[in-house]
Amino acid sequence: MAGKKSAISSMVRKRIFQESNSRCAICENADIAVLDIHHIVSVKDGGADAPENLVVLCANCHRKVTHGFLSREEVLAAKRSASTLGSTARGHQRRSANVVSIGGDVHGSIIANNVHLGTKHLPRPKGHPPGSIGADLPKKNYVDYLIRRYHDFRKADESFGRGERFENYNYAILHKNIERTFKAKTFYIPVHRFAELVAYLLSHIDQTIVGKTNRSREIRNYETYEEYLAKQRFGESSP
Ligand SMILES: [Zn+2]
Structure with a gap:
């Protein structure tokens, strides 16, 4: 060529x-x-x-x-x-191949062991306009969950001492990148772009060192939205 x-x-x-x-x-x-x-x-x-x-x-x-x-x-x-x-x-469901991976040896992963427990209450959304992700509480909570997950993975990357390329990572940087990509602040993004925002966050999580390691061992990096909702319903993930 x-x-x-x-x-x-x-x-x-x-x-x-x-x-x-x-x-x-x-x-x-x-x-x-x-x-x-x-x-x-x-x-x-x-x-x-x-x-x-x-x-x-x-x-x-x-x-x-x-x-x-x-x-x-x-x-x-x-x-x-x-x-x-x-x-x-x-009727295709190719997304499932992306999001749902095999359970595998969950305890083989540092993250699976300690990060999952770190579900914290974030301030209640207020003032997000109707039709935005922030105004849809379950979706907002799931986005919060993925953001915390990404944050925790990044922190773990840093503790490996291999996070140099992510210098001084913090939540603000992620939110800024989201804003740049979606042309709106995270929770002001219209709810019809929820799947897109989720895909964006999942791909970021998967790209962390821990995320890649987990994937190579077929350890899941996150729950799907459906799983997350189900757990919320049964109170398992409640702080
Ligand atoms: Zn484009």
């Missing part, structure tokens, strides 16, 4: 656009003028023109990927999330 742009067949192009509902898989931008197909693993790194390696991105998100603000894993998670949303009508 010698640095040349690869040739993706029009059939594959169409399929990839359909998969993401002709929207950017990351930010859902639907402006066709700025959308293009992006190789998740670049052609020069040996990435194929196969649908699994292709995703629709807007120019803006593409730039973020090029400059390393979005990782390959994040793009992949966004692709999976977009394709799940796009295929719901056809």
